[in-house]
Amino acid sequence: MSKPVYKLMDHRGRVLIPKEFREAADMEYGGILALNLCDGQVMVRKVELIEVGDQSPEAVEAYVRAAIKTMPDSIRLSLISDLSGLVQQKGE
Template sequence: MSNGKPVYKLIDGKGRVLIPKELRSAAGMDYGDIVRLGVTNGRVSIRKIDIIEVGDQSPDAVKAYVRAAFKTMPDDTRLSLIAELTELLKQKKEV
């Protein structure tokens, strides 16, 4: 795949396409990374990004931002945040 030949994939019933590992690696993409999808002149593009565009508060953008922020936190901060969120969920269930 690194030889520049095109890769052909089928879109599944939910509209998903698997990006082969070799292509993800070449693009520096990893699990949990944020990607931006776009269409220009009938061509779909995908690009790894580090920052969500200012003002985009769509559920997908917020989720991607939270995941990206979580990945960069130290482990003790992550564990603390998980504990706090777990407690909030417990309180919600009690109501």
């Protein structure tokens, strides 16, 4: 086991995962992380899929971001167009 790394949590509850940790765990921008609480300790692990039944907004966003990475550019552009239209409708 390696020597612990200490990080400060910011005022919004965010903690930066060091680059060497992210690289070793193959974590990248838009990746899905599962957070669990076990005996007062926060456990973090990279996952490829959201667990069945979790329909929280955070889980849905993580799923959509992961799915978009695998889509062809033509579908991505179509989704961007659809989402832009929804945002414009909401603003009216």
